[in-house]
Amino acid sequence: xxxxxxxxxxxxxxxxxxxxxxxxxxxxxxxxxxxxxxxxxxxxxxxxxxxxxxxxxxxxxxxxxxxxxxxxxxxxxxxxxxxxxxxxxxxxxxxxxxxxxxxxxxxxxxxxxxxxxxxxxxxxxxxxxxxxxxxxxxxxxxxxxxxxxxxxxxxxxxxxxxxxxxxxxxxxxxxxxxxxxxxxxxxxxxxxxxxxxxxxxxxxxxxxxxxxxxxxxxxxxxxxxxxxxxxxxxxxxxxxxxxxxxxxxxxxxxxxxxxxxxxxxxxxxxxxxxxxxxxxxxxxxxxxxxxxxxxxxxxxxxxxxxxxxxxxxxxxxxxxxxxxxxxxxxxxxxxxxxxxxxxxxxxxxxxxxxxxxxxxxxxxxxxxxxxxxxxxxxxxxxxxxxxxxxxxxxxxxxxxxxxxxxxxxxxxxxxxxxxxxxxxxxxxxxxxxxxxxxxxxxxxxxxxxxx
Numbered sequence: 179x180x181x182x183x184x185x186x187x188x189x190x191x192x193x194x195x196x197x198x199x200x201x202x203x204x205x206x207x208x209x210x211x212x213x214x215x216x217x218x219x220x221x222x223x224x225x226x227x228x229x230x231x232x233x234x235x236x237x238x239x240x241x242x243x244x245x246x247x248x249x250x251x252x253x254x255x256x257x258x259x260x261x262x263x264x265x266x267x268x269x270x271x272x273x274x275x276x277x278x279x280x281x282x283x284x285x286x287x288x289x290x291x292x293x294x295x296x297x298x299x300x301x302x303x304x305x306x307x308x309x310x311x312x313x314x315x316x317x318x319x320x321x322x323x324x325x326x327x328x329x330x331x332x333x334x335x336x337x338x339x340x341x342x343x344x345x346x347x348x349x350x351x352x353x354x355x356x357x358x359x360x361x362x363x364x365x366x367x368x369x370x371x372x373x374x375x376x377x378x379x380x381x382x383x384x385x386x387x388x389x390x391x392x393x394x395x396x397x398x399x400x401x402x403x404x405x406x407x408x409x410x411x412x413x414x415x416x417x418x419x420x421x422x423x424x425x426x427x428x429x430x431x432x433x434x435x436x437x438x439x440x441x442x443x444x445x446x447x448x449x450x451x452x453x454x455x456x457x458x459x460x461x462x463x464x465x466x467x468x469x470x471x472x473x474x475x476x477x478x479x480x481x482x483x484x485x486x487x488x489x490x491x492x493x494x495x496x497x498x499x500x501x502x503x504x505x506x507x508x509x510x511x512x513x514x515x516x517x518x519x520x521x522x523x524x525x526x527x528x529x530x531x532x533x534x535x536x537x538x539x540x541x542x543x544x545x546x547x548x549x550x551x552x553x554x555x556x557x558x559x560x561x562x563x564x565x566x567x568x569x570x571x572x573x574x575x576x577x578x579x580x581x582x583x584x585x586x587x588x589x590x591x592x593x594x595x596x597x598x599x600x601x602x603x604x605x606x607x608x609x610x611x612x613x614x615x616x617x618x619x620x621x622x623x624x625x626x627x628x629x
Contacts (some may be wrong), residue, residue, distance in 0.1 A: 180246035188214055209268035216531060223268065226556035235267025240561055241342040241568040244284055246332060248572025249579065252515055257596055260603045266557065274554040276561055280542040281511065283562040284569045289313075291573050294397045299478040299524055308398050312530035314464065314523070315404040316427020316482040317492060319458040322408050324496035325510060326415050327451040329539065330444070331497075332504025340624060341568050344505060345605060351502050357515055361593050362520045366587040386393030389473040392466075403462050408538055416542045418447045427550040440606060480523035495521075500539075511536040512600060516593050525589040528575065 179453055200206055200213040206221035209230055223372050229237075239261045248256060258280055262273045297310030336344065395401065422443050423429040435437050470477070477483060482492075499513045515532035519525055524582035547553055579588040 223272075226560060232265050232267075233503045236261060237560070237564050239265060240280070240465075240564045241329065244280070244565050244568030245572040245575070246592060247596060248284065248288065248569050250589055250596060251525060251532065251576060251577040251594055252511055252593060257603075258601055260606075262561075268554070268557075272552060272554055275547040276554070276558060278429070278540050278547060279558050280561050280565040281536060282544045283565045285511075285540060286399075286572055287566055287569045288530065288533045289399075289537055291570070293525075295577075296397070297524075298526055299480070302442045309393050309399060311399055312527050313399065313534045314482060314527060314531045315401045316463045316484070317518070317531055318464050318534055319404045319407055319432035320455065320482075320489060321496035322450040322455040322490045322535060323411050323458065324493050325500040325535060325539060326411055326515075327448060328497040328500030329510070330415075330447060330506045332501040335501075335505050339505070345609060347502070347505055347553060349601070349605050352597065352605070355513065356594065356597050356601060358520050359516045359590060359597060362516070363590045363594060365589055366590060387467070392470055392473055392475060392486065396466075399459065402551075404458075407454055407462065408459050412452070412538050412542050414450045416449060416545050418443050419542070427552070430549070436623075455493065459484070463489075480521070480527060510539055516590075516597065519590060519593070529576070529589070535622075 196231050199218065201219065203211075203213045206213050209224065210232075211221040211223055240258065243257045243261055255282070256278050259273055262268055262276050266276075292312045295312050297312060300310040339347075358480060360537055420430050422440055423435065429440075463482075464484045467482075482488060495514075495517060500510050500515060503510045503513050511532060514535060515529050516598065518528035518532050521528075523531065579585065
């Protein structure tokens with residue numbers, strides 16, 4: 179019943195395609211669009227001002243989405259899609275662009291606000307006082323290149339797979355995330371009921387200059403080797419996308435899809451991802467881990483320990499998680515945040531690390547979409563401003579829920595709510611797209627050519 183209601187709301191006014199041909203204003207979604215054009219008339223979205231009542235309600239809904247999402251440590255990208263469609267009546271292309279930009283704004287605010295926050299489990303560990311940061315750079319350095327590889331591969335499958343297969347895969351993915359998050363929630367509630375305490379206190383760790391240097395190094399966001407590796411991956415991804423085109427927009431240097439140069443660029447991206455993963459492990463993650471072991475570093479729950487098993491697990495999760503996110507159109511944030519928490523990271527650390535990864539993925543997408551002209555500038559500024567207004571109190575609310583009440587499972591409850599919301603809303607959008615294509619008598623079961 180809820181799915182039918184969502185489908186009805188979307189169907190009240192929603193264009194699957196951009197620039198729908200029209201003959202007069204009645205062919206467009208009034209009062210959101212008008213029929214304009216000199217030679218070929220198409221439906222164009224209205225200017226920002228004045229805002230109508232639906233758009234004002236949409237701003238309020240955007241605020242609530244990012245307030246709640248950040249309280250659960252999420253970016254809100256998947257949840258904002260139906261809001262932009264229902265209240266602002268944008269087509270799929272510009273809805274995704276606005277979603278990427280708002281999530282980037284939310285991720286950037288979270289990164290800046292978390293800069294001075296210390297690790298919740300590392301007070302009086304290795305030395306007296308608070309230490310560490312919320313972002314686990316070791317995990318980020320390992321995962322980001324494989325996320326890039328997974329997103330690129332998933333986007334190719336998204337273009338070629340039948341729509342019904344994508345819808346089925348999306349539903350299965352969301353069900354799996356809901357079940358996994360439910361298991362983690364039950365485990366956390368059981369630990370709290372049984373009085374299990376996660377906080378670790380200092381033991382008899384001999385002071386050394388090397389140990390002090392390690393603690394200082396991991397207690398700042400300016401871990402330059404990790405930042406250089408991450409920004410290098412974003413730069414390679416952005417340039418490759420611009421040179422190849424993104425599937426909906428042509429290459430900026432005139433390369434045709436499936437040309438030899440197109441495949442060479444794709445191969446370059448794949449090789450760069452693998453190379454940066456190897457460099458990250460051998461030059462950053464593993465040396466840090468070995469130095470910690472040698473200095474007698476006391477690891478806490480959720481700390482990444484660089485052995486073959488743990489490294490392989492993260493690389494596999496990064497690739498297949500991002501692959502599924504790109505295939506299904508949900509993005510990476512709603513996948514990796516609950517996954518990292520399920521792997522044993524503290525909820526604040528898991529969400530901060532997941533949003534740090536989302537920051538780089540959405541940064542690349544935002545740059546590409548802006549260059550290809552897919553961004554409605556005034557609406558982008560409006561929604562990003564509302565996003566920031568919702569993100570700031572949402573992060574404070576997460577801190578309150580975790581630190582003040584001592585109930586970490588409350589954050590996981592919020593994640594579960596948004597996953598259930600996605601399970602109802604996002605498949606409904608995909609179903610509407612399929613219904614639209616069926617009306618146009620487009621094939622639903624054929625595998626499209628990549629070229």
